[in-house]
Amino acid sequence: MRKSDLHGEFFIQGNIACAEAALAAGCRFFGGYPITPASEIAERMAYRLPQLDGVFVQFEDEIASMASILGASWAGAKSMTSSSGPGISLMLENIGLGIMMETPCVIVNVQRGSPSTGLPTSWGQSDMMQARWGSHGDFAVIALCPKSPQEYFDLTVKAFNLSEQYRLPVFVMSDAVVGHMTEKVYIPPVDELEIIERKYTSKKPQDYLPYECEFDAVPDFAKAGDGYRYHTTGLTHDERGYPVMTEECHVKLVNRLINKIKLHADDIIMIEEKDTEDAEVIVVSYGITSRIVFPAIKIMKKKGIKVGYLRLITVWPFPEERIRQLASKVNGFVVVELNMGQVCLEVERCAKNAVTKLVPHPGGGMPQVETITQAIQEVADAR
Amino acid sequence: MAQLRVKISGFGGQGIVLSSYILGKAVTIFDGKNASMTQVYGPEARGGACSSQVVISEEEVDYPLVDTADVLIALSQEGYDKFLPILRDQGILCYDSDLVTKLHSHDRVIAKSIPATRIAEEMGKKIVANIVMLGFATAQAEISTPDAMRQSIRKSVPAKFTDLNMEAFERGFNYQGET
Amino acid sequence: MPDDKSQQTENLHHPMEEYLRMDRMPHIWCSSCGLGSILTAFMKGVKQADVDFNKVAVVSGIGCTGRVAGYVKLDSYHTTHGRAIPFATGLKLANRDLTVFVISGDGDLFAIGGNHLIHAARRNVDINVICVNNFIYGMTGGQNAPTTPLEAYSSTAPYGNYEQPFNLVGVAAAAGASYVARWSALHMRRLAESVEEMTKKKGFCFLEVISPCATVFARKNKGGTGLDLLKGYKDRSVINHNANPQEIPLDMNGEIVCGVFINKDRPTFWENVLSGTERKVKKTNLYYHDSKTKF
Structure with a gap:
């Protein structure tokens, strides 16, 4: 290549x-x-x-x-x-x-x-x-x-x-x-650059099963034309890639498709944090909104509120564990996103008793600095 | 100044986006600073209102939008009308004196004008009006060092138009502004 | 030494066993369905073309015919409804050594996937499409298809079909296919020959195979048994290679004109890519950037 x-x-x-x-x-x-x-x-x-x-x-x-x-x-x-x-x-x-x-x-x-x-x-x-x-x-x-x-x-x-x-x-x-x-x-x-390539099977065609692997693992790949003559389908399938319409097979497959990500979430998730350890309020954002929140954070810090910054680099899988940990230490979270409340639902789910305040905006513009500062103030005043 | 927020406005086809691109490239690649350029445009490919903004900073640019501008470059009446209110007090306004004719009060800003389009027409290429204006703004508002700007223009325009664009820049740079 | 009957049977080999996933037999198709013989003719045709089976891939959509991919002992992909052709296009263009067949039904390829077929034929991408036409949606229980003849009954046309059907070979030809043929499931030898020709031929090749559906089409339309339906298709078939594919639509009782109607050569998608870009790309320095991208 x-x-x-x-x-x-x-x-x-x-x-x-x-x-x-x-x-x-x-x-x-x-x-x-x-x-x-x-x-x-x-x-x-x-x-x-x-x-x-x-x-x-x-x-x-x-x-x-x-x-x-x-x-x-x-x-x-x-x-x-x-x-x-x-x-x-x-x-x-x-x-x-x-x-x-x-x-x-x-x-x-x-x-x-x-x-x-x-x-x-x-x-x-x-x-x-x-x-x-x-x-x-x-x-x-x-x-x-x-x-x-x-x-x-x-x-x-x-x-x-x-x-x-x-x-x-x-x-x-x-x-x-x-x-x-x-x-x-x-x-x-x-x-x-660090480049990762998919893992191709080292097995011989007669020994190869296209979806043979552990419950949380990723099967080895074989590409078309290499003599493996395997089958794959969008139907629920077993390790041979053959359609199998049983509960047992479906449960096993769906679980593995989820487990291979969920059980390795720690290796996948990337977040950026600033001043979160002693924060009263943590502003959660991602993508472009994570740059829009800075003026508001600056203003509120000047006012003496301990504002932390948490940026989701990986939104999915969602960093549930980290939000749960922080939720036990803070007053609450302010979620700023250019929608009417999507990732906010995830934060809320993990925040438990901590307050979650959404700063929504349907897009085409950006939330006003005052809207964000007000939300930070509200969360700081909560409890 | 830690940050310089420049707003460039005009209509589609004037090279508004190219101007801010040249400015951004000058300050980042040739002056070693950071810059963030964003654009706002309508769905029409040509002729609609068009504006672009460049935030220049020694540090990484965290907030990329220009809510308040330090420098406003206006190449159309509409752009002038729309963005003059966001120019900060004592901010610098550079406008094309032939295209922006209905003037508002300039009491709180420093206004400089140049007939950029006319100068470009005199050179035989109306299309370089934006470069004339960039030269003018480089001299009047110090949006970039002139050398970085010259290098950036050279690297951004088609080779056969380099001389023309360099001349346009110098004409604008050396123009004594009308206030 | 085989001394009892069971041992004798063990030594017998199914003639297709080298080409089919025997561990998946019996297949799900109804008795008297045309798909079994079409599959046999397909494998025979590929064999006749004398290509490496390791380099042949089959892509199917959804439906009765969509299950073909699951039975062939080849690299085989059972994809989504209607999208076998774009999937196959990606497969072929990313490994141009492959011979790629799309085998799917009339509903899959001409209703939900119709746009892809037209555009793949227009591009003349080097894939072979076999459309098994049974005039109805079989797997979902006999609903109307874009091939259902006028006045034929289906479960969603309880008063008889009032929609004009597609003439599949006409559509494929009009869209620019390099090879267009039609046979019935009874034309075993001709079918295999067409598959062989398609395997060897460059460009977009299209083959329509008229196939009996006893379970729903015959039942809804007083077609009798599967065998009656087959016999009817046989009696109605006329071979005419010179027929204009635009002029041989199918209906309930008329002639089924069969043959190889188009077999022409025009540059394939990839040949056009190469001739279109090669000279220009070589002239282009990797670091050259046009004014639009402005590096």
Whole structure:
């Protein structure tokens, strides 16, 4: 495979950084469909993939785009698609297939104002629960939220690593601000990046079972054309990949799909904390909102309130344990997000007796500093 | 100053976004600072109101939006009308004197004007009006060091237009502002 | 030495055992369904083409025919309803050494997945699509399909179907397929030949196979037993390779025109990608950035 040799310091847009990260991570198949505010990723991939002997296809819709990256992944390619809310809605069924078949791939959602067509050129964070629960059924997902073009680069590389390691579609949940924001991005030489590849089976074809593994583990992969002649399906299946319509088989499979993430959540979860240890109030945010909260925190600190800052880098899996630990020590949490209360529900669930105060905003703008300071004050005054 | 918040406004097709890109690249890549550039635009690809903002800082830029601007560059009446209220007291306003004609009170700000579009037209390329304006703002509002700006322009425009753009920058840079 | 009957049976081998997942037999298809013989003809055709079976992949959607992927001893993918073609497109383009077959039903490929079929044919992506047409949704219990003939009965057309059906070969041909053929499940030798041709041929190949559904289509339409239905298809079949695929729609009782209607060569998707980008990409320095991306 021809490696990307673009490296150095650049002043680039988030979406371009994301595409470059995918290429650096080894992505060589992109299937997508135009949509604002995500199109720059597809455009960049269309320009760059032919330089690196990769494949770019603009499909007839997002359904096909999502199905294609699963197919490409089974052929052994690292694959990606990018879209925004309306397009992700169309992808959901095949995201479920990717989860069920345990297919490594990356989905970038540059979130815009929703529901429906919403605000195509403006921003939001209202697809967080869609990423978590959008496809039907019970499963575990991984979703990462970059706050800047640099982190968009870093987390896209990370998303590929996690998808390869845990064999599932991984979401990069950016938004129209981070997607179109231009900042300094350092792209290291490819050889200096930590790149994780999926584990291919070392077994002989006659000994190989495509889904044979422990209750919380990830099965070894075999790609098409290598002589394994395996079967895989979106139906409930046993370790042979064969459909088995029994309760026993279903319980075992669904549990493993969840366990392989849930029981390794500590290895996956990334959070950033400042001043949380002795905080009275902790402001919880992620992605672009984690930069919007700073002026309010500064003001309230000046007023003498001990305000902590907790940024979710991984929103899914949710850092339940850490929130529970902090909940026992603080007055409460202020959750700032560009939706009407999604991740807030998770904080609330883990906060127990601590207060959880939401600062909602449906997108297209940002919450006012005073709204956030007021919420911090309310939580500080509680109890 | 720890932070410099620059708002650039005009209409689509004037190169508003390119201007802020050149500024951001100048201060980050060639001046070693940090900058965050964000854009606000309508769904129309051309002709609509367009604005862009660059927050420049020695430190990492935490808050990337410009609620209050230190410098406002206005290349349209609409952009001037809309963003003059967010320019801070004693902030610097640089506007195109041919395109912004209905003036409000400038008592609380430092206003500088240049007929950037006319100068560009005199050069034979109306399209470089944004670069003339960047040169002017570099001199009047010190948004970047002139050398970083020159390098950034060189790295941002197509090679065959480098000379034209460099000249546009110098014309703006050396223009004695009307106040 | 085999001295009793059971030992004799143990030594017998099913002729398809090398190509099928025998540990999954018996299959779920109804007796007198056409899928068993179509599957046999498919494997025979691939064998005739003399390709490495390790490099052949089968992708299916959902439905009775969608289960084909589960029975072939090949790399096989049973995907979502209607999305076998884009999945197969990704598989093929990411490993262009593979021969990729999509085997699915008329509802899967032409109703929910119709748009993908049209666009894959337009792109001339190098995959082979076998559409088993039984004129109805079998697995879900006999609902109307985009192929159900006018006035035929289905569980969602209790007064008879009032929708004009698709002529599948006409659609595939109009969308630009390189190879378009139609046979019935009784044309075993012809079917295998078409599969062999498709395996060897570049570009988007489309094969429609008319298949009897005794369980729902015959029952709803006084078609008698599966055997009666088969016999009817046989009697109605006419082979005419020169027929214009646009002019041979199917109905309840008329002729079923069979043959290989289109077998032409036009550049495949990947050939066009290479010829379109190669020269330009070589001229492009990796560090060159157009004004739009502005590095």
